[in-house]
Amino acid sequence: MTTTIEVPTATQVHRATQAGIAHKKKARASRALVLPALVFSVILTQVPFLVTIYFSLLNWNQLRPSEIKFAWFKNYAVVFTGPDFLPSLFATVVITGSSVILSLLLGLFFAVLLDRKFVGRGLARTLMITPFLVMPAAAALIWKWSLLDVNVGMVNWALHLVGLSAIAWNTDLPVVTIIMMLTWQYTPFMMLILLAGLQSQSREVLEAASVDGAGPWRTFQWMTLPHLRQYIEIATLLGSIMLLQAFDPIAIMTKGTGGTKTLSYLLYERAFIGLDVGQAAAFGVVTVAVTIGVATIALRTLFKVFINGGER
Amino acid sequence: MRKIRSTLITAATWVLVAIFFFPIAWMVFTSLKTEGDAASIPPKFIAALSFDQYAIVFNRGMGSYLLNSLTASVGSTLLVLLLAIPAAYALSIRPIKRVQDVLFFFISTRFLPAAASILPVFFILKTIGALDNITALGLLYAAMNLPIAVWMMRSFFNEVPLEIVEAAQIDGANLRTELVRVVLPILLPGIAAVALICFIFSWNEYFLATLLTTFQARTTPPFLASFVDGRGQFLAVLSAASTLAVLPVIIAGWVAQKQLVRGLAMGAVK
Incomplete structure (x- = not known):
């Protein structure tokens, strides 16, 4: 051998x-x-x-450009001890949180409605996505002057029809106004993602469930919702990120009054109206920290999806 | 019984959709009225219509702002495609180490709010004399949209069957021909979706445009916001200006609805 x-x-x-x-x-x-x-x-x-x-570590006011000095963490001390930060953080959380939740719920509702077969479904979907396409600045202006105005607004006219008195939305209910506006704009976005989720559901499994005698509500609760979980998570994440940065309606409709001064608006005010660059930068850094905080919570979920999607 | 229920749900759906769409329909309708009719209470549902308000809007120079918006949006979209397509290709089809890290980096830049960089950007542009400069604005829009574009593009590349790429490699196609001749045609719908989404985000952007432009390079959104001075009647003319501002994106979105939906869903989920 x-x-x-x-x-x-x-x-x-x-x-x-x-x-x-x-x-x-x-x-x-x-x-x-x-x-x-x-x-x-x-x-x-x-x-x-x-x-x-x-x-953010500088002592820098635009009115005194010659006096730029290194100030260590003085600006942060001002941010955290000053009277503006906590209300602003609160406003950001309230406005972002409510808008995300409301637009998510409405988006889910519309996704379910528009997933059914009915006459003119294509047209209904087309009309429904339009608020998301509309320029936010234009939408804010039209809402402010044409729909919500206390004298000539359509919404107040409708309130009058049902016997309620007119509301000066921008000044009396600024937070509600902003949330309403943002919800209107982001519901189509949430709907689009959730509709994609509904459509990726296997028809056979649903039919089998209905043959086995599960009613539509039970099927929705036990089969559709779990299937949608991933889509809901992503919609929430992307929605939160975009809504945290919402600036246009606040700048145009309320100018940060009445509890609508979110962190991004406060930063703008400090830097470009108040002219205090150092402090504005500190607000900017804190805003980023808040965003990262929100994102990390949501990102964990995203990362799971990432890993799954990352391999091919 | 079942049929009645189904009809009722359909009717309810239409009512709700109509409510959501109403502000846009009302804006277009108001833009065609006279100022007097536009401000009348109770609102006029039947009125004499004309395009007079549009003439007024153009006389106030809206044309140049629309043109600025177009320049910044188209320019930044092209730049984004130029950068994102090769990057996404490498991240999806070509071997590269640490794909996850790179992808993660891109998406994390999207989480950075504009607040994080606006101050240095403003002072740098001021120093080099590039405030109120449409090129500078376009570059910033490209940076703003690049992460989403890479992310979305990559999901589209992941759908290209590997066999096709391998066949091209065996044929001896070099990198450029492989990309241009083999992969690109399959991807065209995806590229259209990415381009459309980048265009929409740039066209609608307000924060940077307000802070970084004043007159020469001013785009449509800040122009609109400064349009109302609160004196006299302005509802009809404001509606006309707003209609002009939103029309390009709405038409593009409607025409390319399939791509748009696919793009958003893909970018979001995969």
């Missing part, structure tokens, strides 16, 4: 190294493809944020 030791032939070795080189080449080419996007993103978003942190 002869034992043969497998010695790779020269060609095999050559091929293997070639494959290795090819792989390395490919990897390098791939990195070259990602790099421009990465660099662009870092320069325009991360670097300015680092500079914001630096600004």
